[in-house]
Amino acid sequence: EIRQEPLGLEYLAAVLQQQGHQVKILDALASGKKRVIPLPPQLAYLQQFYPPDDLSPFKLFTRYRHFGLDFTEIRDEIIRFVPDLIGISAYFTPYFDMALGVARVCKSVFPNVPVVMGGHHVTAEPEDTLRKGCGVVDYLVLGEGEVTLGELIKVLEASNISQLRHLAGIAFRNENQLRVNPPISFIEDLDALPFPVPEIPAKFKMILTSRGCPRRCSFCAIAKVMGCRWRRRSIESVIEEIRFAVQHGFDQIDFEDDNLTWDRQRAKELFRALIKDFKGQSKKVTFSAMNGLDTESLDEELIVLMAEAGFQWLNLPLVSSDSHVQRQIHRCQSQEKFVQVVNIAARNGLKVVAYLILGLPGDHVEQMLRDLVFLSELPVLLGPSIFYPPPGSAIYQYCLEQGYIRHGEYILLRGTAFPVETPAFQRRDLVTLLRLVRVINFIKYLADQISEHEMLFQKYLASHLSRGHETLIFDHKLSRLEIGFILLNSLFALDKGKLRGLRLKSKTQTCYQYEWLSYVINDEIVEKFLQLLDGKRIKDVEGKAEFRF
Known part of the structure; x- marks a missing residue:
């Protein structure tokens, strides 16, 4: 639930309820649902960077997922409420297409109900939103919405559409023209x-x-x-x-x-x-x-x-x-x-x-x-x-x-999605740096969490791992910590400079067989990282323990 509260919608709902409206917030993320879905074609280039089934504490992502309610469930909730107006938050730009999808669902069941969209993306790109939302998005609320949305509802309730041109902080279609009225002020009395x-x-x-x-x-x-x-x-x-x-x-x-x-x-x-x-x-x-x-x-x-x-x-x-x-x-x-x-x-x-x-x-x-x-x-x-x-x-x-x-x-x-590449760095470089951050944070975690048992396991690895082995066999399922030890050995000792993952290849009741998982990274960056780290001390988050290289 960390940082998933729809605070902006809650402010809008509180103001509208104060004005006498019945309001329901549909927080599609609150269900906690998630499911794996196909990777969109525009993101196909990411497959090389996100191998599936990676058990490493240095892993990034392994699947592309849809979080929250699906469109059918959203449709059912909208029908159950029978709204007079529907508001949709389009705050995060990469999910704008999802917001448009919700708008299409709304219009499919209530074609005559006004659909209002607000949020950061809408405020930054009002004309583009109106063009792409043609037929499914009727009005945009730009900037802070608590006052503007209430004023828009008053105009719509009075069927006084001509007054829209005087309302600051909204955008809409006026026949075939796009009309954008920028916000001219912000809420001064936040206590109100x-x-x-x-x-x-x-x-x-x-x-x-x-x-x-x-x-x-x-x-x-x-x-x-x-x-x-x-x-x-x-x-x-x-x-x-x-x-x-x-x-x-x-x-x-x-x-x-x-x-x-x-x-x-x-x-x-x-x-x-x-x-x-x-x-x-x-x-x-x-x-x-x-x-x-x-x-x-x-x-x-x-x-x-x-x-x-x-x-x-x-x-x-x-x-x-x-x-x-x-x-x-x-x-x-x-x-x-x-x-x-x-x-x-x-x-x-x-x-x-x-x-x-x-x-x-x-x-x-x-x-x-x-x-x-x-x-x-x-x-x-x-x-x-x-x-x-x-x-x-x-x-x-x-x-x-x-x-x-x-x-x-x-x-x-x-x-x-690592969207920006410049002459100074490529996506592969950024992926490498991100994995190295995972390595550093894991070491910081180790400095505080390591136990005598795990130290013994570390000694076992040092004496039993050897170069060139493609599989590793153990009589128990490895913990995240043990997998981390194996991979740190590969990076710092066994195959110095080899940053890679581990996946489970097969298992029986008494045998767990693991295999190395190669990463698409820049090995020169890993080598440079090890050089810069030489002689340094990695401190844990409390400053009480450290590893020296």
Whole structure:
């Protein structure tokens, strides 16, 4: 359930319910269903990078899956509700075709019911959405939707369609013309919005304490929806919402702000309020901020307050440590300050995930490798993202101009598809780097989890594995940890520089036979990685143990 709460839909529903409308949210992901489906032809090139049946802790993905309800189940839910208006979220660009598919289902059963689409993708690409959604999407809500959607419904209820041309923040077809009315303002009084309430009980609750991002990073397009000016809720309003959530059974609160600590003093005030209201209560409440922290805005006092309030992890963006890349993406930060914040967090019992983006235009393999080794020596887990350019961002336009992507090929714009290749790196290079991140994180996990039994298994491997064997036979099913030991031996000792996987070939009641699984990677990058790692110490996430190479 982590980060799958449809917070935007909950805000819309709360506002519309306050206005007297009956609203139902259909969260198609909440079912937890998933099934393997054929790989779309546009993604066929990925098969070489994602071999099936890989048992390695360094594996990436093995199957292409559909998550959530299928179109038939969605159709049945819509029929059951008999709506007067249907809203569809099209937030993530690579799933835009799925959103259009839902719109077609809606029109197939209720052809006269207005279909409204909103979300980031729609806001960034309104004309394209109207063209591709012709006949199934009637209106678009651009930017923040809480006020605009309510105004649109008033116009439709009054059958006063001529007023649509005066309504800011919408797009629609006017006969054969596309009409786009950009948003002209953003919601100023965030405290006036009703609390968003999930329809499905859970333990995890997202909270927004502010909106807007002044940073203007070239790889991000959040300002298209939330604006460039930072707007905040009062501390009292935030605490009241958290109390409401806790009373309704939630005990894990995640702050989803894009800039939670933008105003350092306000952040300290918030965390002191959390300590006052929730520390020491009979029901333990933990907090997280999976988004919106920045090392430049963090100091020791603030980090101590976060630890005392009930935070257990800090999610910190490194993005890239290269100053040239930072200038290109308009995201400059000090490497020295990053290390300082990581060490303060470790001293205060906070674990850190360090996020970096692999494959940014302007970056190169050597620098990305240096970033991996740099982070391996810190008490952090590595959180890699493969770069993809979101529509509406400055870097999206740059990638179009350079010919790295083609407009409209939205299904490719996901990290798992490695959509951007440049003269400095290819997909195979990025796949290799991503697998090396898996190796580093597994070693960090080992440093804290290794036991005497596993050390004995390691010695057994060292004496029994030999070069050239294509199969490995054991009298028991190997654990993930044991498979990891075998593969680390292959990488660092047995066949130095051989990064590969393992799959189960056959089994009987007393015999498990495994075989090596070759990866499509760049072996030169692996070799360079081992050279850079020589003499370095990989630290575990708590800074209490390390491996030296």
